[in-house]
Amino acid sequence: xxxxxxxPMRTYLIxxxxxxxxxxxxxxxxxxxxxxxxxVGVVISPKRLTYEFIEKTGEFVVAVPTLDLKMKVWKAGTVxxxxxxxxxxxxxxxxxxxxxxxxxxxxxxxxCRVVEKKEYGDHVFIAAEVLHSTYADFAFDGGARIDRIRFxxxxxxxxxTFDTRYY
Amino acid sequence: xxxxxxxPMRTYLIxxxxxxxxxxxxxxxxxxxxxxxxxVGVVISPKRLTYEFIEKTGEFVVAVPTLDLKMKVWKAGTVxxxxxxxxxxxxxxxxxxxxxxxxxxxxxxxxCRVVEKKEYGDHVFIAAEVLHSTYADFAFDGGARIDRIRFxxxxxxxxxTFDTRYY
Numbered sequence: 548x549x550x551x552x553x554x555p556m557r558t559y560l561i562x563x564x565x566x567x568x569x570x571x572x573x574x575x576x577x578x579x580x581x582x583x584x585x586x587v588g589v590v591i592s593p594k595r596l597t598y599e600f601i602e603k604t605g606e607f608v609v610a611v612p613t614l615d616l617k618m619k620v621w622k623a624g625t626v627x628x629x630x631x632x633x634x635x636x637x638x639x640x641x642x643x644x645x646x647x648x649x650x651x652x653x654x655x656x657x658x659c660r661v662v663e664k665k666e667y668g669d670h671v672f673i674a675a676e677v678l679h680s681t682y683a684d685f686a687f688d689g690g691a692r693i694d695r696i697r698f699x700x701x702x703x704x705x706x707x708t709f710d711t712r713y714y
Numbered sequence: 715x716x717x718x719x720x721x722p723m724r725t726y727l728i729x730x731x732x733x734x735x736x737x738x739x740x741x742x743x744x745x746x747x748x749x750x751x752x753x754v755g756v757v758i759s760p761k762r763l764t765y766e767f768i769e770k771t772g773e774f775v776v777a778v779p780t781l782d783l784k785m786k787v788w789k790a791g792t793v794x795x796x797x798x799x800x801x802x803x804x805x806x807x808x809x810x811x812x813x814x815x816x817x818x819x820x821x822x823x824x825x826c827r828v829v830e831k832k833e834y835g836d837h838v839f840i841a842a843e844v845l846h847s848t849y850a851d852f853a854f855d856g857g858a859r860i861d862r863i864r865f866x867x868x869x870x871x872x873x874x875t876f877d878t879r880y881y
């Protein structure tokens with residue numbers, strides 16, 4: 548038994564670009580690193596097209612999908628951008644501070660610039676500063692509003708959301 | 715708006731020791747780093763007693779609490795071990811590969827040895843190898859079983875768990 552002991556975990560989307568093509572992958576291994584400055588860490592396999600794109604531009608967007616997007620997120624997490632153009636899955640809008648676009652359907656988009664990369668075992672940890680973020684006020688009013696929004700999580704393969712009964 | 719855009723997140727417990735005292739803190743900022751070897755990252759404020767203890771021993775345990783422990787987890791996350799002995803909150807059992815104990819009430823305990831530390835903004839990222847783990851088979855049978863176990867999460871201040879309706 549390994550990383551599944553930390554599951555269920557949230558699932559996010561990582562948007563990246565090589566300047567021409569835009570790619571989206573699903574990623575659970577995302578963690579806040581600092582409040583001030585606002586920084587996040589993402590952990591990605593170096594085999595991923597997303598990794599290759601981030602290497603090129605030093606930028607990416609962490610987008611926050613909701614449960615209603617689960618089939619698209621599933622596809623983003625199981626099909627490689629090398630085999631299929633995943634840019635048609637979502638509607639992109641320009642970001643404010645990075646060249647990589649944000650996802651319109653998502654309740655938040657964090658525009659990130661890479662600060663440092665470090666290999667650990669079979670993955671690479673990427674520390675990044677969040678230069679700008681956009682979000683739906685409705686979803687983050689006094690904290691994440693699980694009574695209003697079905698935030699997406701998964702249980703090592705299956706989609707889940709949060710139960711408001713224990714709010 | 716900052717890190718709350720990534721919430722709700724799971725809440726874990728970090729057990730640490732200075733060789734004499736055992737301390738427990740609640741931590742949301744925990745992330746898998748690698749499958750092989752199994753590694754995890756934890757992000758902790760250098761002001762925490764837990765950080766001081768981990769500096770001393772190079773070891774810690776990531777324990778996985780369930781919703782029924784939420785009041786104890788809340789206390790572990792809001793009261794400093796400098797002000798109160800939090801070792802009475804949980805029942806400890808010896809770990810197999812580290813000197814820091816595991817928590818009996820938790821559904822999993824990951825015994826960790828620090829590999830590297832790196833400061834990012836107001837927190838320190840600690841990369842660690844998981845030397846050994848113990849867990850309840852019932853909770854992790856073919857992935858995290860949210861149909862059986864109420865895994866703890868929180869929504870920027872309040873407790874939540876996962877909804878099996880969307881399993």
